[in-house]
Amino acid sequence: MNTLSPQPGDMPDHALQSAYRKTAWRVIPLLIVCYLVAYLDRVNVGFAKLQMLDDLKFSDAVYGLGAGVFFVGYLMFEIPSNIALHRFGARRWIARIMMTWGLLSAAMMFIETPMSFYVLRFLIGVAEAGFFPGIIFYLTTWFPSHRRGVMISLFIAALPISSMLGSLISGLIMQSLDGVAGYAGWQWLFVIEGLPAVALGAAVFFLLRDRIADAPWLSPEEKRGMQAALDREAMDKPRNSVRDGLLNPKIWLLGAVYFCLVLGQYVISFWMPTIIRNSGVAEPWAIGVLTAIPYSVATLSMVLVGRSSDRHREYRWHLGVCAFIxxxxxxxxxxxxxxxxxxxxxxxxxxxxxxSSLPVFWGMPTAVVGGAAAAAGIALINSLGNVAGFFSTIVVGWLTQLTGNTQAAMYFMAGALVIGGLLGLSVSRPRNPQLADMKTVA
Known part of the structure; x- marks a missing residue:
C-alpha cells in the first residue's frame, strides 16, 4: 500500500476515490475525443498525399515542407497559448483552439498552389498551438501526481486509436467519395475530418470546468478533499514564474528526449501510407487497413508497458527499451x-x-515544476517536440526526393530513436517521493 500518497484531511479514502472517479468520467472521455480529432486533423495530410500530389503536381519536397510548416506556426505560438490558457481558463481557450483549427483544416480542400498549401498548414499550426500541453497542464489542476499518470495515459491512448481509426476512415473517404460533386477524395477528406473539431469546441465550452471549485458533479466535501490533495502536493513543488519553467535544466533535458521520440513518431505518421504503397498496395482502402494494424498493436502495447512501469515504479528503462525496440x-x-x-x-x-514510450515520458515532467512555471515548462517540452515534427518532415521529404525511396529517411529516424533512448536513461531518478511513486498507466 502506498503510504506516501497525499491524504487530505480526515476525508475517507473511499469518498475521495469516488470524487476522482466521477471527475475522470466527466473530463477524460471528452478530452480523448478532442485529441482523437486533433491528431487526425494534424496527420491526415499523409493520406491526402496519396492523391493530392498527383492532382496538384506537387513534389515530395513541396509536400514535406507543407507538412512541416505546421510545426513552425505551432512552435511560435505554443508557449504564449499555454500561458493564455493558464490566465483565461482551459474551457474558453481549448474551445477557441478547436473551433479555429477545425475551420482551417476544412479549408484545406481549397488549396491549389504550393503557397496556399504552406499558408494554410502554417495557420492550422498557429490555431492548434497549445492544445496538447494545455491539456497536460489542465490535468495537473485536477489530479495529484500519484493519480495524474493514469489520466495522462488514458488521454494519450487517443493517439494510436486516432491513427488506427483515421487510417480506416481516411482510406474509405478517399476511395468512396473521389469525384463526388466534382471534388477529389482528398478534398472531401479535409472537410469531413475538419468540421467535427468545431462542434467539439462548443462541447468543451459548455461541459468543461476550469477549477475544482466550479465542478457541479462534486459535493462540497469532495471539492475540499480534492483541492487539499493538490495543495498538499504543491508544498513540495516549486511554483515559480514562467521564466523559471523555461530555464529549468531538467525541462530542457526532457525536451531533448521528447524531440527524438517525436521525430520518429511523425516520420511514421506522415510517411507510413507511402511506405505501404511502395510495398505494392494500390487501393487507398487497403492502405488504410494496413496502416491501422501497427496502431492497433500500439494501443495494446501502451497498456502493457504502462502497467509494467507502474508495477516497478520505474520510467527510464521502460522509455529507453521502447525507443531501442x-x-x-x-x-x-x-x-x-x-x-x-x-x-x-x-x-x-x-x-x-x-x-508506448509516450505515456511513460509524460509521467516525468509533470511533477518537476508547478503553477505558471509548469504551464511554460510543459509547453516548452512540447515545442521542442514540434521542432522535431517540422525537422522530420523536411528531412524525409528531401531524402526521399534525393534517393528516390524512403530507406535513408527510415535509418535516420531509427538513429534519432536510439539517441532519445540514451538521453532518457540519463535522466536522474526523482528525489521527490511523490514523483517516485507516481503511476504512469492505469
Whole structure:
C-alpha cells in the first residue's frame, strides 16, 4: 500500500476515490475525443498525399515542407497559448483552439498552389498551438501526481486509436467519395475530418470546468478533499514564474528526449501510407487497413508497458527499451521493404514500441515544476517536440526526393530513436517521493 500518497484531511479514502472517479468520467472521455480529432486533423495530410500530389503536381519536397510548416506556426505560438490558457481558463481557450483549427483544416480542400498549401498548414499550426500541453497542464489542476499518470495515459491512448481509426476512415473517404460533386477524395477528406473539431469546441465550452471549485458533479466535501490533495502536493513543488519553467535544466533535458521520440513518431505518421504503397498496395482502402494494424498493436502495447512501469515504479528503462525496440523495428521493416509481410512486421513492432514510450515520458515532467512555471515548462517540452515534427518532415521529404525511396529517411529516424533512448536513461531518478511513486498507466 502506498503510504506516501497525499491524504487530505480526515476525508475517507473511499469518498475521495469516488470524487476522482466521477471527475475522470466527466473530463477524460471528452478530452480523448478532442485529441482523437486533433491528431487526425494534424496527420491526415499523409493520406491526402496519396492523391493530392498527383492532382496538384506537387513534389515530395513541396509536400514535406507543407507538412512541416505546421510545426513552425505551432512552435511560435505554443508557449504564449499555454500561458493564455493558464490566465483565461482551459474551457474558453481549448474551445477557441478547436473551433479555429477545425475551420482551417476544412479549408484545406481549397488549396491549389504550393503557397496556399504552406499558408494554410502554417495557420492550422498557429490555431492548434497549445492544445496538447494545455491539456497536460489542465490535468495537473485536477489530479495529484500519484493519480495524474493514469489520466495522462488514458488521454494519450487517443493517439494510436486516432491513427488506427483515421487510417480506416481516411482510406474509405478517399476511395468512396473521389469525384463526388466534382471534388477529389482528398478534398472531401479535409472537410469531413475538419468540421467535427468545431462542434467539439462548443462541447468543451459548455461541459468543461476550469477549477475544482466550479465542478457541479462534486459535493462540497469532495471539492475540499480534492483541492487539499493538490495543495498538499504543491508544498513540495516549486511554483515559480514562467521564466523559471523555461530555464529549468531538467525541462530542457526532457525536451531533448521528447524531440527524438517525436521525430520518429511523425516520420511514421506522415510517411507510413507511402511506405505501404511502395510495398505494392494500390487501393487507398487497403492502405488504410494496413496502416491501422501497427496502431492497433500500439494501443495494446501502451497498456502493457504502462502497467509494467507502474508495477516497478520505474520510467527510464521502460522509455529507453521502447525507443531501442522502436529503432530496431524500423530498421527491420526498411531492410525488408520489398516484402509486404516483413515490412509490416517491422513497422508494427517499431510503431508500437515508439508510441508506448509516450505515456511513460509524460509521467516525468509533470511533477518537476508547478503553477505558471509548469504551464511554460510543459509547453516548452512540447515545442521542442514540434521542432522535431517540422525537422522530420523536411528531412524525409528531401531524402526521399534525393534517393528516390524512403530507406535513408527510415535509418535516420531509427538513429534519432536510439539517441532519445540514451538521453532518457540519463535522466536522474526523482528525489521527490511523490514523483517516485507516481503511476504512469492505469
Amino acid at each position: 522502436g529503432a530496431g523495428g524500423v530498421v527491420f521493416g526498411t531492410l525488408f521493404g520489398d516484402s509486404l509481410l516483413l515490412s509490416m512486421i517491422g513497422l508494427t513492432i517499431g510503431t508500437a514500441a515508439m508510441i
